[in-house]
Amino acid sequence: MQLTNKVALITGGTSGIGKASALLFAREGASVALTGRNRERGEQARADILSSGGKAIFIACDVRKSEDCRLAVDEVMSSFGQLDILFNNAGVFYPHTVVECSEQEWDEHLDVNLKGTFLMSKYALPKMIHRGSGVIINNSSGWGIVGGDSAVAYCASKGGVILLTKAMAIDHGPQGIRVNAICPGDVDTPMLPGDAKMRGLKWQDYLAGCANRPLGRIGTAEEIARAALFLASDDSSFMTGAALVVDGGGTAD
């Protein structure tokens, strides 16, 4: 068990990569606080963890709101007494070009994907600094490293996450805190069929496009979770400021 006695806070933990990570981290011995905006899904994710013998709480939280983030960290501290791992996973994606993207949609991408990462880290870091150690994992994307089509706000936000990650690594390395980004490729989560629908593509055609990568398939949420576990655990003790690409080779060429 790689996370015995650790406490992890995972945003967007009610579905997809966040939920898979919450389940895996709990299996590896962590007490998990998962946040999200959908209480029903959140309580279900929590129940899944408890029924496997793990420890978890659900915290309703909109990462765009400073006060929500502050309260979420406070609740982790009062429930578990410490915070070791923060996985800034919450994210949104609506496929549009610069011309098609509304101002509201731009704000939502930047506020959830990038500002949410900033806000939650802002409140979590003092707890980690006080403890003298901690790990932050920021969910970027392969599309935070290379551009994608009809994804202007998403790419901007995910590219920002990578450089935010590196800047935080520089600032807080001397304080015993590691900060890395994870860059998934297309993964089997609700976000993917959502994207297909918004692009007006048939699911089979969309999937065929996603499979056009060296490993010939999309990833599973559990595979991304295992990479997040590596970043969360002491196995990555000399890693900070790095972007771990987990994309079946999609950005290799």
Next chain:
Amino acid sequence: MSGVLTGKIALITGGASGIGRATALLFAREGAAVVIADLNESAGDSAINEIKGAGGKAVFQRTDVTVSRDCDHLVRRAVSEFGPIHVLFNNAGIIRRASVPELSEEDWDRVMAVNLKSVFLLSRLVVPIMIKNGGGSVINMASGWGLAGGARAAAYCASKGAVVLMTKAMAVDHGRHHVRVNCLCPGDTDTAMLRNEAQQLGELPEHFMRESARRPIGRPGKPEEIARAALFLASDASSFVTGAALVVDGGGLAGTG
């Protein structure tokens, strides 16, 4: 013995010392049968004894990884001792601290042969075995200096940059055969190779090591830390990772400031 590499066969070049040795020990602890290739026979034998003493399985084959026939012999030995290779860690490497005008042609050739051509010579033998066996993981040793330039390290940077792109090209070619290919990009790691650099530069070891510690984490890496990153790439934990350059450098490349 249970572990994430139980039942796997791993071949590690430059496995008698430094990062290679730490990786050999770790992979064996995680259940792999390990084949260590190195020029240094006494160090290789000692690594084998250490692994066996801990209950693990390992053999040593003296190998010059720049010589095609040695590579052929090595791979045949690995397969006949243990079976089809699942993990290939192309770790063998050398460094010559010299700028282009300071660099002799012999040193250029030697650095390129050990750091880059060996990756080609071994991978062309092992990848077909992996394909036939249904898959595998190739880990190539690059460096932070395969992504960003370093001072007085022209041949080293060239070889390591080439390793990064060769890794990506191999990932593109062999993904469909379930062979994953990734590279490791360590920052300064406390090994004999690092300490020898001080000598090459004519610097006091203490001064050199202090410079090595200049990074967000504030110290050079330990061979075991790089080994654990290699383990991630070797195991199913990285099943969706291919064509990637895993930077394990205490934040050295994160930026300035």
